[in-house]
Amino acid sequence: MRVGLLIVVVGAVILALTGCVSPVAVAVPNPSIRVPAEWETHAATWMQWPGQWESALRPAFARIIEVIQNYEPLHLLVPSASARTQAKQFLASSNVPDHNITWHIVPTDNAWMRDNGPIYVNNGTATWIQDWRFDAWGGNFGRGVDHSNDDLVPIAVANYLGMTVEDHSEYILEKGNLEFNGAGTLVLNWDCQDDRNPGLTQVEHEATLKDAFNLSLIIWAYGHDPLDGTTGHIDGTARFVNVNTIVIRESVWGQQIERGLVTACEAAGLEVIRYSGDPNWLVGNGFVLAAGEGGSQDAEWQSQLESLFPDRDVHLIDVAAITDSGGGIHCVTNDQPQ
Numbered sequence: 001m002r003v004g005l006l007i008v009v010v011g012a013v014i015l016a017l018t019g020c021v022s023p024v025a026v027a028v029p030n031p032s033i034r035v036p037a038e039w040e041t042h043a044a045t046w047m048q049w050p051g052q053w054e055s056a057l058r059p060a061f062a063r064i065i066e067v068i069q070n071y072e073p074l075h076l077l078v079p080s081a082s083a084r085t086q087a088k089q090f091l092a093s094s095n096v097p098d099h100n101i102t103w104h105i106v107p108t109d110n111a112w113m114r115d116n117g118p119i120y121v122n123n124g125t126a127t128w129i130q131d132w133r134f135d136a137w138g139g140n141f142g143r144g145v146d147h148s149n150d151d152l153v154p155i156a157v158a159n160y161l162g163m164t165v166e167d168h169s170e171y172i173l174e175k176g177n178l179e180f181n182g183a184g185t186l187v188l189n190w191d192c193q194d195d196r197n198p199g200l201t202q203v204e205h206e207a208t209l210k211d212a213f214n215l216s217l218i219i220w221a222y223g224h225d226p227l228d229g230t231t232g233h234i235d236g237t238a239r240f241v242n243v244n245t246i247v248i249r250e251s252v253w254g255q256q257i258e259r260g261l262v263t264a265c266e267a268a269g270l271e272v273i274r275y276s277g278d279p280n281w282l283v284g285n286g287f288v289l290a291a292g293e294g295g296s297q298d299a300e301w302q303s304q305l306e307s308l309f310p311d312r313d314v315h316l317i318d319v320a321a322i323t324d325s326g327g328g329i330h331c332v333t334n335d336q337p338q
Helices: 053-067 081-093 150-161 188-197 201-211 255-267 297-308 320-324
Strands: 002-010 022-030 043-046 073-079 099-104 119-122 128-134 165-172 185-189 217-222 238-242 247-250 269-274 282-285 289-291 313-318 334-337
Touching: 002 188, 043 053, 043 282, 053 073, 053 081, 053 119, 053 201, 053 282, 053 289, 053 313, 053 320, 073 081, 119 320, 119 334, 128 150, 150 165, 185 201, 188 201, 201 217, 247 255, 282 297, 289 297, 297 313
Parallel strands: 043 073, 073 099, 128 165, 185 217, 247 269, 289 313
Antiparallel strands: 002 022, 002 165, 043 334, 119 128, 238 247, 282 289
């Protein structure tokens, strides 16, 4: 097992406006670990409030927050006290109460916390955070897109939670391209990883991921919509609903990609279920929050999701501003396991 570098964050939140604190680094063995599945119990969900350049996303954020806060704690990152006041006012005007929300003043550059936020791992007795490098999706949304603040968010979250940070800053990784079943299997898109870390072979990618997450199986999807700035994040295509069952999206554009992924998943012994809606949903404590379109197909999607998650309330909401920006509900949320 590789020796990993664990960073223990000491002192005030690194990203606080008042200054920064240097972490203390010690080398310790990387134990056998796993990444909990999303349907396991959450301690909370985290989000980053949209700034001025993403203000069009705020109504959709309000709808997402309104659902989550009724089921589990929600943590919201804002860059300043004045931004916090404005965000509270916006939520109040949207009839969303300031309930079950913890506010954090932490500088950020974007509202997509799934990708720049922490990845949590557990060894059965302790949970800690892995901090991978974030580079604003390889510059695919413009080379001038800032990301220096976003890249530090996992350390700020770990500092608040009192968790250890395991440093993986040598490799670029976004959680939106990682779909875990909680039992050693990972599904992800090759195009995205090849774009972010060019020059590595598939064997080298797999060695990095298997070592970090203690994986027994990696299943790759190949291909992506050329208009997709994430280069094919897997959470828009395939999602586990339990250890042995994966939902794969039905679409006109991505049929070839999806057929190949269906074949690979079935070959691995997984049950595959097709879904015509957007699988970019969030599974939380007692709920599933998914994108609806307001048409007749919503009833079909809701019924299918209720059959897949019979012990959870299913909410379909309008998040068109988020989907039009290239993402979904999953992309703007980051779940913290219990």
